[in-house]
Every structure is written in structure tokens, then in C-alpha cells.
Amino acid sequence: MRSNAPLLFALLALSVPAAAQELPHAFVGARVLPIAGAPIDDGIVVVQFGRIRAVGARGSVEVPAGAKVVEVKGKVLMPGLVDTHSHVGGGWGADSSAPIQPDVRMLDAVNCRDAGLQRAQAGGITTLNVMSGSGHLMSGQTIYLKNKDVRTIEEQCYRFPDGAPMGGMKMANGTNSQQDPPFPGTRGKSAALVRERFLAAQEYKRKIDAAAGDASKLPGRDLGHEAMLEILSGRRIVHHHTHRHDDIVTVLRLSKEFGFRVVLHHVSEAWKVADEIVAANAPCSLIVLDTPGGKLEAMDFDARSAAELERLGAPQLVAFHTDDWITDSRLFLRSAALAVRAGVSRETALAGLTLHGAKMLDLADRVGSLEPGKDADFVVLSGEPLSVYTRVEQTWVEGAKVFDLAIEEDRVWAEGGWGAGLARAGALCCVGEEVK
Amino acid sequence: MFKQVFQVVASLALALPLAAQDLVVRGERVHTVSGAVIENGIVIVKGGKIVAIGNERQVQPPADVRVVSAKVVTPGLVDAHSVVGLAGYLNQPHDQDQHDPTGPIQPELRAIDAYNARERLVEWVRGFGVTTLHTGHGPQALISGQTMVVKTRGETIDEAVVVPRAMIAATLGTASRTKSPGTAGKQLSMLREALLGAQEYQKKLKAAGDDATKRPERDLRKEALVDVLERKAPLLVTANRHQDIVSALRLAAEFGFQLVLDGGGESYVVLDELRAAKVPIIAHAPMARFVEELENASRSTYRKLADAGLTFALQSGYESYVPKTRVVLYEAGVAAAYGLGSERALRSITLDAAKILGLDARLGSLDVGKDGDLALYDGDPFEYTTHCVGTVIEGVVVFEGSR
Numbered sequence: 001m002r003s004n005a006p007l008l009f010a011l012l013a014l015s016v017p018a019a020a021q022e023l024p025h026a027f028v029g030a031r032v033l034p035i036a037g038a039p040i041d042d043g044i045v046v047v048q049f050g051r052i053r054a055v056g057a058r059g060s061v062e063v064p065a066g067a068k069v070v071e072v073k074g075k076v077l078m079p080g081l082v083d084t085h086s087h088v089g090g091g092w093g094a095d096s097s098a099p100i101q102p103d104v105r106m107l108d109a110v111n112c113r114d115a116g117l118q119r120a121q122a123g124g125i126t127t128l129n130v131m132s133g134s135g136h137l138m139s140g141q142t143i144y145l146k147n148k149d150v151r152t153i154e155e156q157c158y159r160f161p162d163g164a165p166m167g168g169m170k171m172a173n174g175t176n177s178q179q180d181p182p183f184p185g186t187r188g189k190s191a192a193l194v195r196e197r198f199l200a201a202q203e204y205k206r207k208i209d210a211a212a213g214d215a216s217k218l219p220g221r222d223l224g225h226e227a228m229l230e231i232l233s234g235r236r237i238v239h240h241h242t243h244r245h246d247d248i249v250t251v252l253r254l255s256k257e258f259g260f261r262v263v264l265h266h267v268s269e270a271w272k273v274a275d276e277i278v279a280a281n282a283p284c285s286l287i288v289l290d291t292p293g294g295k296l297e298a299m300d301f302d303a304r305s306a307a308e309l310e311r312l313g314a315p316q317l318v319a320f321h322t323d324d325w326i327t328d329s330r331l332f333l334r335s336a337a338l339a340v341r342a343g344v345s346r347e348t349a350l351a352g353l354t355l356h357g358a359k360m361l362d363l364a365d366r367v368g369s370l371e372p373g374k375d376a377d378f379v380v381l382s383g384e385p386l387s388v389y390t391r392v393e394q395t396w397v398e399g400a401k402v403f404d405l406a407i408e409e410d411r412v413w414a415e416g417g418w419g420a421g422l423a424r425a426g427a428l429c430c431v432g433e434e435v436k
Numbered sequence: 437m438f439k440q441v442f443q444v445v446a447s448l449a450l451a452l453p454l455a456a457q458d459l460v461v462r463g464e465r466v467h468t469v470s471g472a473v474i475e476n477g478i479v480i481v482k483g484g485k486i487v488a489i490g491n492e493r494q495v496q497p498p499a500d501v502r503v504v505s506a507k508v509v510t511p512g513l514v515d516a517h518s519v520v521g522l523a524g525y526l527n528q529p530h531d532q533d534q535h536d537p538t539g540p541i542q543p544e545l546r547a548i549d550a551y552n553a554r555e556r557l558v559e560w561v562r563g564f565g566v567t568t569l570h571t572g573h574g575p576q577a578l579i580s581g582q583t584m585v586v587k588t589r590g591e592t593i594d595e596a597v598v599v600p601r602a603m604i605a606a607t608l609g610t611a612s613r614t615k616s617p618g619t620a621g622k623q624l625s626m627l628r629e630a631l632l633g634a635q636e637y638q639k640k641l642k643a644a645g646d647d648a649t650k651r652p653e654r655d656l657r658k659e660a661l662v663d664v665l666e667r668k669a670p671l672l673v674t675a676n677r678h679q680d681i682v683s684a685l686r687l688a689a690e691f692g693f694q695l696v697l698d699g700g701g702e703s704y705v706v707l708d709e710l711r712a713a714k715v716p717i718i719a720h721a722p723m724a725r726f727v728e729e730l731e732n733a734s735r736s737t738y739r740k741l742a743d744a745g746l747t748f749a750l751q752s753g754y755e756s757y758v759p760k761t762r763v764v765l766y767e768a769g770v771a772a773a774y775g776l777g778s779e780r781a782l783r784s785i786t787l788d789a790a791k792i793l794g795l796d797a798r799l800g801s802l803d804v805g806k807d808g809d810l811a812l813y814d815g816d817p818f819e820y821t822t823h824c825v826g827t828v829i830e831g832v833v834v835f836e837g838s839r
Contacts, residue, residue: 167581290723290766291560293525294758307704325725326758331770337820388769388820415774418705 024048025399026063029073030380033354036369045077047376050398055370072380076390078350079370080126080147080377080397081332082357084285085239085265085321088116088329093132093140093170098184100197102231103223104140106130107165112145112153115413115421120329121147121403124379124392124412125322127158127358127367134172134241137184137194141227142167142239144361146377148397158363160235168263168361169231172241173250174297191250199257203229231260237362238262239285243297245272252280263360265321268298270305278314285319285325286352288335306352307343313392315348318358330392330414337386350385457831460497460812463509469787470801477509481808484588484830489802506825508817510782511802512567512809514789515764516718517698519574519670520557522550525760531555534574536581536752540617541630543604543664544656545581547572551593553586557761561615561752562588563839564765565811565824568598570793574754574787575607575674575698578623579630582660583672584792585677587809589829602793603672603696608680609729624683631691632655634661670694676701676720676729685713696792698751700741701726701733707744716792717741717748719784721762722770724753738784739775749789750781769818778818813836 025047032043034055044061046054054061063069091109094101110130120128126147132139144158144166158166173190177183182189204225211217230236238260240251248267255262264270266287270277277284284305292301306318320335322328327335338348344352358368366375376399383390392414395403406408412420459481466477468489478486478495488495492807497503524531530669533550536542549775551571561569574582585599606612608623617623637658644650663669673684676699697703697717703710710717741748750771752762764785772781790800798807811817812826827835 289759290763291525291557291759291761293556294527294755295759296526296528298758299526325727328723328725330724334820341821341823386820388818389773391773415736416726416732416734417736418732420734421726 014047022049024053024067025070026067027072027077027380028058029071030075030077032370033076033078033350033385035079035351035368036371037303044075045378047241047396047399050376050400052370052372052374054372066135075140075393076381076383077370077378078366078381078385079354080395081124081353082127082319082355082361082363082368083120083125083322083324083332084129084263084319084357084360085287086120086125086130086329087127087133088114088120088128088196089130089145090114090116091132094136094138099136099177099179099193099223100138101136101140102138102169102197102227104132105165106132106141106143106167106171107153107157110143110145110153112150116324117145117147117326118322118327118403118413119420120322121395122392122405122410123322123328123330123332124381124395125329125332126377126379126395126397127361127363129239129321129361131168131170131239134170134174134176135179137171137173137177137190138197139170139172139227140212140344140387141236142170143364144168146375146397148400148402158366166362168237168239169227170241171238174241174243174247174293176218176241176297187247187250191254194254197258198228198232198254198260201225201232202258205229205232229361232258234261234407237360239265241265243268243301245269247297248273249276252276252282255280255282266298266323267305268292268301268403271302271308272300274308277317278309278312281314281317283317284309284317285321285322285357285360286339287321289327289340303338303342306339307342310344310348315345315351316356316359318344318348318352319360320352321357333385333390333392334388337388340386408425448573454733457808458482458498458501459808459828459831459833460501460503461509461812461828462497462503462505464507464811465509466802467508467510467782468791468802469511469783470803479509479802479808479810481828481831484808484832486802486804486806486808489804502833504812504826504828506812507815508813509802510565510811510813511786511800512807512811512829513565513764513785514568514570514749514793514795514800515561515566515752515785516570516789516792517583517751517753518561518569518571518761519754520561520569520761521552521555521571522547523553523557523574523754523760524555525560527757528758534572534580537577537614540578540612540614540626542581542657543579543660544724545573546601547582547602548593548597551584551596553590553592553596558588559759559816561761561763562827563824563835563837564763565813565817565827566764567827567829567834568790568795568799569787570602572602573605575605575611576754577607578612578617578626579604579606580612581605583668585795587829588827588834589834598795599793601669603670604660605672605698607672607674608683609675609677611674611729620680620683624687627687628690628806631661631665631687631693632746634658634665635691638662638665638807644685664693665691666821667692667694670696672696672718673696674698676733678702678705681706681727682709685709685715688713688715699730700737701730704734704737704740707740707746710746711744715746717746718751719748720790721751721753721764721767722774723762723767724755735770735774738771738781742776742780747791748784749792750784757830765817769820772818778816781818
């Protein structure tokens with residue numbers, strides 16, 4: 001939800017955010033799915049200063065005096081969705097010069113006014129891990145975004161405790177990253193190139209350690225090695241594209257050799273090596289496709305991977321993603337629903353859209369469940385989350401409404417229509433107009 | 437009426453031996469599509485055709501015939517436009533026969549010469565209740581070739597085919613642009629020239645009459661386009677931008693061919709024109725990626741087409757990448773949820789699809805005399821968490837399980 005009128009914009013910037021944060025809002029009467037606890041049939045959620053203040057059943061939670069009461073009876077209220085793997089924002093990270101480019105940041109590439117972010121709001125997605133594609137062994141640093149309306153990317157990115165923009169590292173194996181030299185041509189070469197790069201980073205670290213704080217002895221700054229060190233230290237999680245069973249096992253092997261934290265992404269054949277995944281305690285950010293194939297490494301995709309991990313006692317390893325534009329951000333709920341169709345429980349499916357994903361981004365202290373103190377990121381749904389007939393009616397981020405299906409200008413992001421494919425600043429001029 | 441039908445069934449049952457194409461299908465809810473939903477319905481298929489349908493009081497199933505049951509039964513789904521069977525799931529050069537890039541206008545390419553009946557995508561969609569596919573050459577060339585209608589069964593094209601040549605597939609917009617045609621103007625110029633050439637050929641054929649010595653040399657390309665001019669095969673024109681849709685209407689008016697509009701991403705801004713031309717529409721999949729020429733497409737289009745009184749069907753369409761095909765069952769569910777409603781959405785992948793293909797006398801609804809093609813579900817077919825539990829083609833169970 002964003003107006004194009006500069007004056008209104010200025011007024012909003014001056015007044016609304018502060019006011020919205022100070023005034024407590026109480027959402028009353030919905031079926032509340034806190035994810036961190038059992039569903040509450042007639043619930044109350046109180047938010048203030050962009051955070052959740054209280055969650056509970058009617059009668060057990062006090063509505064603060066002077067609070068703005070929002071009646072949501074008949075609706076379902078659940079945490080904002082966490083998309084652990086998205087390509088919205090129109091950004092490209094690494095270029096074609098090399099297969100491994102840890103120095104490149106999506107921070108420097110994302111268009112924060114891209115229509116894809118608006119469509120993600122319309123799908124209830126409030127947190128995204130935006131990354132480069134899988135055409136590289138390592139295509140650069142991902143960026144974790146809070147999906148609120150912003151003027152610059154600086155306002156949108158989550159931050160590490162030291163204030164640096166927060167994200168992981170995108171890696172890939174399998175077929176997408178095999179190309180003409182200098183890219184690898186085989187799986188063996190792919191792994192060898194990655195190992196060499198990690199060894200080089202370890203060597204760089206040895207030099208830094210040996211300098212023992214003596215600036216004259218420090219090696220020269222190397223952006224790539226510095227990012228690699230953030231992987232080796234565990235600060236930056238590797239988000240690893242991998243589909244085929246042998247490719248998945250290769251990722252686990254490399255992760256063990258170098259000790260990096262990894263989230264497996266797509267994992268089309270997780271169902272074939274679920275035992276190994278569970279033994280390695282490797283979180284899986286799963287894609288859910290309508291049809292197997294489309295490329296060789298996805299030929300044995302099966303939506304039952306989530307169910308298989310759950311069956312082995314590891315539901316916490318299950319999350320989902322859109323991979324937008326592979327699947328549509330506006331239908332993210334559908335991905336979890338199709339996993340239920342394939343056998344996973346509804347409970348795991350819903351956690352896989354929210355809390356489990358938040359954990360895979362080191363953001364579970366802030367988002368992913370409705371608990372006091374967490375960010376006031378939530379969605380209001382017309383009904384049961386995993387029904388085809390349910391619509392996302394409202395999306396709230398840090399206590400501010402960013403999407404409302406009842407508003408014509410917002411509806412276009414949910415359904416499409418004239419101007420829906422354009423960046424938001426250019427699009428809103430045309431909403432509702434017919435072209436003759 | 438049902439009683440009479442049952443008497444017919446009874447006499448047939450006595451007269452004929454038990455055959456592989458005999459089956460009784462029971463459903464707690466049977467969606468006939470042509471009529472009301474039947475609670476606790478029974479459909480009797482004999483020799484591959486529906487011979488009786490009704491509730492338990494109206495229809496008595498014959499003994500010794502296999503019975504399959506499900507919560508919900510619908511007609512077998514008809515995917516109004518696909519490339520499945522020409523396009524394979526691996527998406528490698530060897531399994532992509534829906535587009536030959538060597539020429540912009542190749543209406544002589546027959547779908548029957550390119551269909552892989554054992555392709556995994558055929559098996560895949562069959563497992564969701566799809567029994568009929570309108571498939572063939574894809575929306576990637578100005579005229580990419582012919583389409584056909586098949587049932588999703590058989591190990592060869594001959595066992596699958598229903599209509600060997602259904603339509604001739606043309607495409608406007610950027611999808612069919614190469615070095616030449618490289619613009620919209622050139623695309624229309626080339627189409628007009630090809631149709632004018634076919635008109636000349638048609639004149640020579642007529643002038644020769646039965647005199648074989650005077651006939652022009654056989655020209656497969658022109659023969660196919662003459663059939664378009666003579667309305668023996670519709671021209672299926674994929675157009676999504678409003679200006680391309682209007683161009684297709686203009687072309688159809690000039691040459692008098694039967695136009696079926698495919699895609700129609702911006703059809704909602706030219707509803708009056710489409711209504712005036714009485715053009716049936718095979719509308720883009722609601723989950724097709726709304727990029728490039730679908731950037732203004734909308735999931736509310738279907739409701740607008742319905743309200744405008746237009747005939748339309750849904751399709752799985754063509755996808756160049758993951759997923760290699762969409763599933764019309766899923767697509768119709770999304771259309772239903774975005775304003776079309778379940779009843780009309782089901783019609784758009786059964787009876788209305790059959791109508792546009794000219795096969796509604798045989799397919800698309802559960803009526804006596806029609807093919808015994810049915811889909812079985814364990815709940816509302818459109819719900820994400822419902823499973824297809826059976827697919828029947830002409831009385832033969834071709835899928836059993838839970839998908």
C-alpha cells in the first residue's frame with residue numbers, strides 16, 4: 001500500500017508511523033494461530049510500538065484503555081509469512097565473470113520499489129530472504145528484508161547486532177551452475193572449486209590470526225575472503241540450492257568439512273535422503289512444484305519431502321519458499337497446503353511458512369510467531385489458511401498495515417490487472433483506468 | 437426418464453458379455469456439469485459409454501460389474517490447451533517437439549507425428565483427473581503447426597487420438613518474434629500473405645475441379661491454410677496484449693476463418709469487441725507467470741468473461757521452465773477462488789472446454805450417451821488438500837491411487 005502523491009507521502013512520513021506505534025491496536029475476535037502455541041478460537045492480539053504486546057483468548061488478555069479496537073471476528077490471524085528464498089526485487093548479484101563471487105551483495109542490487117515486493121505483501125509475506133540465482137557455485141550475499149513500504153533498501157533490511165545489513169550466502173550445485181569455463185563442467189569440478197575457495201579463506205584467516213592485531217602484519221583487505229570468513233564463523237548462513245539426492249549429500253559433506261551452517265534449498269529429492277538430512281540436522285527450505293521436471297535435477301521432485309522429514313521426527317527442519325518467480329508470492333500459503341496434500345501435518349506446514357523459516361534466517365527472536373515482544377508482523381485471512389478459497393485480506397508489518405484487499409489500489413497486487421507488472425511508483429497512476 | 441434408461445441398461449446387460457469397458461462409478465456427490473449435482477449418485481458405463489446416471493433410487497447397478505467409489509465424482513477433465521506429449525518433462529532438446537524454430541509459418545506440422553503417449557507429463561495430468569488434452573504445437577511461432585485432441589491413455593498416438601487435427605496454432609506478440617517477423621506489423625503482414633497465398637491455391641484447386649491434370653502441385657502448407665479458410669480447422673491465435681487481440685479479430689474478419697482466441701491476458705479491456713465477434717476464448721492459466729505480455733493479466737478476468745456472456749475454457753498452457761506443465765484442476769481452483777465460483781470453474785475444464793473443441797456431444801458432462809470419462813476425488817476437487825483418487829477413460833480405470 002503506497003500512495004504516489006508526494007504531499008501525502010510527506011504527511012505520512014511525518015505523522016502516521018509515530019502515531020500508529022504509540023496507539024495500541026487490539027485485534028479482537030479472530031481465530032488466532034500463534035504458531036508458538038495452540039490455536040485460540042476467539043483471540044485478542046494487542047500491538048503497540050511495532051511490537052506484539054499481548055496474545056491470548058478473550059477474557060485472558062486485557063485490551064488497553066484507549067486502544068483502537070479492530071474487529072476481526074470470523075477471520076484467521078497468523079504471523080506474517082517468512083519466505084526463505086525469493087528473487088523479487090529485480091536484482092542480480094554475481095555476474096558472468098566467475099563461478100564464485102562471495103563479495104557481491106544483493107543489498108546493492110535490489111529495487112525496493114519493485115512490484116514483486118508489493119505482490120509478496122499481498123501474499124502475506126512480511127520477511128524475505130532475497131538472493132541471486134543458481135547459475136553460480138556462489139552467487140553472493142543474500143539480504144533479509146522486512147517487507148514494509150520504504151523509500152530505500154536501508155530502511156528495509158534486517159541488521160546484524162553490529163548494524164550491518166543481515167543476510168546469508170547463496171550457493172548452488174547440480175546443473176544450473178555448470179557452464180562454459182571459468183565455470184565448472186561437472187559435479188566433481190564444482191565441489192573442487194568450492195573446497196579450494198574455502199581453503200583459501202581458511203588461509204586468509206590464519207594470516208589474520210597470526211597478525212594478532214598488529215595492523216602492519218594484516219593481509220590486505222579482500223571482500224570475498226571477508227565474506228567467506230563470515231560463513232566460517234557462523235555469522236552468515238549458507239543458503240544452498242540443491243535438488244538431486246547426490247547433490248544434497250555433497251552439500252552435507254562440504255558443510256561438515258568446513259563447518260559452515262547451511263540451509264538446504266529446494267531439495268527436490270529430500271525424500272530420498274531424508275535419513276541423512278535428519279542425521280546432519282540440516283534445515284530444508286522446500287520448494288513445492290505443480291509438476292516434476294522442467295529441468296533434469298528436478299525430475300524426481302516430490303511434495304512428500306516435508307512429510308518424510310516429519311515422519312523421521314524432524315518437523316523443525318521443514319520450511320517452504322516461493323522461489324518467486326518459480327512460484328507466486330501471492331500464493332505462498334498454497335505451497336504449504338500442497339505439502340499437506342502430500343502427507344505433512346497442518347501444524348508443521350504452518351510452522352514451515354513462519355517460525356521454522358525465521359529460525360533458518362536467525363530471525364526467530366523477532367518474527368515467525370505471535371508472542372509478546374516480537375515484531376507486530378501478521379496477516380488477517382478470510383478463513384482457514386490452507387484452503388484454496390481463503391484470501392489474504394490484510395498484511396501488517398511492525399504494526400502498520402501494508403496491504404488491504406478492500407482497497408482498490410492494493411487489490412491489483414493481489415489479483416493482477418492493469419499496471420500490476422510494473423514497479424509500484426510507475427504503476428499507481430494507472431490503477432483502475434481502462435486503456436482504450 | 438431414469439427408469440427408461442435403466443431398462444435399456446438391463447437389456448444391454450443381458451445381451452452383451454462383461455467387457456473391459458464396463459464400470460459402475462458411485463459418488464457421494466456426482467457433478468454432472470450439464471445438470472444438478474446428484475447426491476449418492478451412480479454412473480453406469482457400458483462399452484465405454486455412459487448408459488445410465490442417477491441416484492440410488494433411480495439407477496440399479498448391474499451385478500458382476502466392477503464398482504469404484506469416491507466422495508466426489510466429476511466428468512473427466514478436458515484441458516482446453518496444452519503442449520503435453522509434444523513437450524516432455526525433462527525439458528531437454530530431445531523431448532521438446534512443440535516448436536520447430538526453422539520457419540515462422542509451418543501449419544503443415546502435424547501433432548500426431550510428434551506425440552509421445554508414454555510421456556511422464558501425460559501420466560502426471562491423468563493422475564489429477566485429466567482425461568482429454570487439446571495438445572500440439574506451441575505458442576512460439578507465428579504459425580507453429582497443428583493441434584489435436586487425445587485421451588490421456590494408450591501407448592501410441594493411435595490409441596490416444598480423438599481428433600487428429602483440431603486447430604492450427606498461431607501466435608502474436610513477442611513470443612513468436614524472431615529476426616523476421618520482428619514486429620507486430622510484420623507478423624500481420626506475413627500472416628495475411630500466407631492466407632492470400634492459400635486463397636490463390638484454393639482458386640486453382642476449385643478451377644481444376646475433378647481434373648487431376650489441372651490441379652496445382654500438392655503443397656502441405658497451403659492445404660492446411662485452405663482448411664482454415666474453409667473453416668474446417670479453426671485458427672487458434674495466442675494473443676495477450678489488447679492490441680494483438682484486436683489484430684486477431686481484424687484478421688479473422690478479413691479472411692472469414694473461425695477464430696479461437698488463446699491467452700487473452702488483456703481480454704478484459706476489449707470485452708465488447710470479443711462479444712461482438714462471438715469469439716470463444718481459451719484463457720491463460722490463472723497461475724501462469726504474469727510477466728512479459730501477461731504483465732497486465734488478472735485473476736479476476738474469468739469472472740469478467742463470464743459476466744460478459746463469453747464462452748471460455750481454462751488451460752494448462754505452455755511453460756518453458758519449471759513447472760513444465762500446469763494442471764488444469766489446480767488452475768480452475770484458483771479461478772474459482774478469485775471470483776469465478778466453483779461451478780463455472782468446473783465447467784471451464786469440462787463442458788465449456790469440450791464445446792470450444794467441438795466435442796461437447798461426446799465429452800464434458802455426465803450424460804447418457806457420452807464417453808464414460810470420469811474423475812474421482814476424496815473431497816472438493818479444487819481444495820488444495822483434496823486428492824484425485826481415480827481416473828476413468830471410456831469405462832477403463834486408468835489411474836488409481838491418491839494424488
